[in-house]
Amino acid sequence: MASPSDRKATIIDGKAIAQTIRSEIADEVRHLSQKYGKVPGLAVVIVGNRKDSLSYVGMKRKACAEVGIRSFDMNLPEEVLESELISKVHELNANPDVHGILVQLPLPKHINEEKVLGEISLEKDVDGFHPLNIGKLAMKGREPLFQPCTPKGCLELLSRSGVSVKGKNAVVVGRSNIVGLPVSLLLLKADATVTIVHSRTPDPERLVREADIVIAAAGQAMMVIRFLVAQTF
Numbered sequence: 001m002a003s004p005s006d007r008k009a010t011i012i013d014g015k016a017i018a019q020t021i022r023s024e025i026a027d028e029v030r031h032l033s034q035k036y037g038k039v040p041g042l043a044v045v046i047v048g049n050r051k052d053s054l055s056y057v058g059m060k061r062k063a064c065a066e067v068g069i070r071s072f073d074m075n076l077p078e079e080v081l082e083s084e085l086i087s088k089v090h091e092l093n094a095n096p097d098v099h100g101i102l103v104q105l106p107l108p109k110h111i112n113e114e115k116v117l118g119e120i121s122l123e124k125d126v127d128g129f130h131p132l133n134i135g136k137l138a139m140k141g142r143e144p145l146f147q148p149c150t151p152k153g154c155l156e157l158l159s160r161s162g163v164s165v166k167g168k169n170a171v172v173v174g175r176s177n178i179v180g181l182p183v184s185l186l187l188l189k190a191d192a193t194v195t196i197v198h199s200r201t202p203d204p205e206r207l208v209r210e211a212d213i214v215i216a217a218a219g220q221a222m223m224v225i226r227f228l229v230a231q232t233f
């Protein structure tokens, strides 16, 4: 392994890769529409008015429009009952024009996230958060129908940048259900040796400095850069 000071940084151009992926998806959507006479449909459900969630949902809907996916918007009020939200999910499960369902997280405190996510039809669980999809992601020799998008995006960025994961020492900072945990499982499936660094891990700086691949998913900007710079100077 190279020492940290021998390593050269290459910036991955995520925006350029995203644009390539979007144009590939647009081709695929066109092909599907021509072959089957059906346009793929994605329902994006948001509860409440969190600014960050509204912004993410807006980006998802815009991305759908850009690639020709039909977007089904469902904006529910903060006070919606859990049972009402679940009924909406059941409606979307039964709608043949909806092929994927995303329920934006976090949900308000009075709603049980696990219960709601477990009600999304497995075949439409494009976030891959249904317990069966996550369970299959965690198991050897099993494949989930869908993988969570940010973790899948991280592996896609590595692969499209020519970085092989197999046999590498990968460190994931964070253990959230949305990014840290599933990205660790994906790296393991791709034959990396995976260490998860979290708030109780002793000497996280050393683990990060010694890693071949670091994925920062701790919700704290610049944390990993600080670990690496501290070693260099």
Ligand SMILES: Nc1nc2c(c(=O)[nH]1)N[C@@H](CN(C=O)c1ccc(C(=O)N[C@@H](CCC(=O)O)C(=O)O)cc1)CN2
Pocket: 056, 057, 102, 103, 104, 105, 106, 127, 149, 150, 178, 219
């Ligand atoms: N149903 C879902 N809810 C939520 C998800 C999700 O994947 N599905 N993820 C987050 C919110 N989110 C997308 O919805 C999201 C937030 C942040 C990022 C991300 O990559 N952030 C980068 C910064 C990127 C930038 O500034 O351009 C970072 O933190 O380093 C991706 C997705 C919660 N809810």
